[in-house]
Amino acid sequence: xxxxxxxxxxxxxxxxxxxxxLLDRTLISVKQEADKYGFHVxxxxxxxxxxxxxxxxxxxxxxxxxxxxxxxxxxxxxGFKPKEIAFAGVGxxxxxxxxxxxxxxxxxxxxxxxxxEVINEIAAKLGKSTNVSLRLNPNVAANTxxxxxxGLNENKFGINMMDMEEVLKVLKTLxxxxxxxxxxxxxxxxxDLNDFKKLCERINQIQDWFEEQDIKLEHINAGGGxxxxxxxxxxxxxxxxxxYFKIFAEHLKLRPNQQLHFELGRSIVGQCGSLxxxxxxxxxxxxxxxxxxxxxxxxxxxxxxxxxYHEIENISSTLxxxxxxxxxxxxxxxxxxxxxxxxxxxxxxDIIAIxxxxxxxxxxxxxxxxxxxxxxxxxxxxxx
Ligand code: LLP
Numbered sequence: 001x002x003x004x005x006x007x008x009x010x011x012x013x014x015x016x017x018x019x020x021x022l023l024d025r026t027l028i029s030v031k032q033e034a035d036k037y038g039f040h041v042x043x044x045x046x047x048x049x050x051x052x053x054x055x056x057x058x059x060x061x062x063x064x065x066x067x068x069x070x071x072x073x074x075x076x077x078x079g080f081k082p083k084e085i086a087f088a089g090v091g092x093x094x095x096x097x098x099x100x101x102x103x104x105x106x107x108x109x110x111x112x113x114x115x116x117e118v119i120n121e122i123a124a125k126l127g128k129s130t131n132v133s134l135r136l137n138p139n140v141a142a143n144t145x146x147x148x149x150x151g152l153n154e155n156k157f158g159i160n161m162m163d164m165e166e167v168l169k170v171l172k173t174l175x176x177x178x179x180x181x182x183x184x185x186x187x188x189x190x191x192d193l194n195d196f197k198k199l200c201e202r203i204n205q206i207q208d209w210f211e212e213q214d215i216k217l218e219h220i221n222a223g224g225g226x227x228x229x230x231x232x233x234x235x236x237x238x239x240x241x242x243x244y245f246k247i248f249a250e251h252l253k254l255r256p257n258q259q260l261h262f263e264l265g266r267s268i269v270g271q272c273g274s275l276x277x278x279x280x281x282x283x284x285x286x287x288x289x290x291x292x293x294x295x296x297x298x299x300x301x302x303x304x305x306x307x308x309y310h311e312i313e314n315i316s317s318t319l320x321x322x323x324x325x326x327x328x329x330x331x332x333x334x335x336x337x338x339x340x341x342x343x344x345x346x347x348x349x350d351i352i353a354i355x356x357x358x359x360x361x362x363x364x365x366x367x368x369x370x371x372x373x374x375x376x377x378x379x380x381x382x383x384x
Contacts, residue, residue: 101123135185179217221261295328302364
């Protein structure tokens with residue numbers, strides 16, 4: 001990143017910087033590993049919805065996973081084919097559902113019986129038919145029988161297996177929707193691949209149940225969740241997609257002609273983005289010193305919201321290292337990026353890089369304190 005220091009010094013901070021070369025390398029790896037098994041990847045637009053990023057992802061032939069009507073429209077704008085767009089979300093509005101139906105998207109990931117009924121009603125009004133996948137609550141015990149017991153946690157996401165018979169009954173009465181698949185998502189930033197093995201085992205059991213009901217599913221959607229290495233972003237800049245997909249290839253029993261889909265967000269874009277910010281002041285406290293920078297949680301909320309760790313580097317300085325609390329200008333005490341960060345000796349106007357911010361960084365910015373919307377620059381473009 002230091003190679004770009006001259007460019008960075010000409011740009012108004014704070015801004016997001018995207019290493020498009022790294023995005024390419026990441027996409028090459030995802031594609032190569034998914035193609036080995038014929039798996040389909042939908043990029044989770046919620047992680048980063050910038051057009052140049054979406055357009056590059058599209059070039060590799062992936063689809064998208066959207067959670068709002070605007071994400072569906074943005075995907076179309078970036079050139080994704082409607083038949084490769086999945087639309088999830090626990091609270092879709094009528095307008096958003098209509099956008100999906102009118103554009104003949106791949107499938108709605110549906111989370112409740114009322115939602116199935118509303119989708120059917122809107123499809124009927126539009127004189128269309130649409131595909132749905134059922135998002136199943138993964139909080140199920142690893143035993144087929146227990147899926148239909150009442151001891152399961154209520155959860156905002158997904159449909160519980162114990163409600164499945166009712167869902168199938170309702171589905172039979174809905175003539176404008178077709179059940180094509182089932183969908184799961186067990187969480188995000190998962191680094192223990194064994195969790196995905198457990199997911200495979202659950203899906204196998206659930207598939208048996210559907211087979212007993214004589215229902216054929218065209219596709220399984222295993223969601224996203226593969227984590228990235230926030231501690232060592234330079235050493236591990238491309239996640240281990242080979243091991244990830246191999247787990248599913250080895251443990252998930254697909255039925256003949258059944259297709260396996262994924263919704264990866266963070267693992268695709270997380271490492272290619274950094275937040276670049278300038279040091280405004282170095283302030284000496286009683287026991288500490290603070291590097292006060294011109295970005296705050298308005299530009300990257302992950303540390304304040306999830307106590308998330310991001311690597312931080314002073315790319316302007318070659319002075320001996322010292323410790324700093326790296327803090328922002330927002331009038332809230334949670335507005336710090338990390339405490340006791342070891343940085344090269346820091347002074348006013350140095351450029352600080354906060355790394356691994358490509359996913360859930362720029363998309364989660366706000367204008368609190370009337371902050372100026374943050375800009376984005378891309379390594380493969382002329383940046384002025
Ligand atoms: N599919 C569904 C249904 C999801 O809810 C999510 C993420 C994904 C796919 C993509 O997951 P990924 O591959 O990116 O882990 N803002 C938080 C993360 C929220 C994740 C929400 N759902 C953060 O900054 O860590």
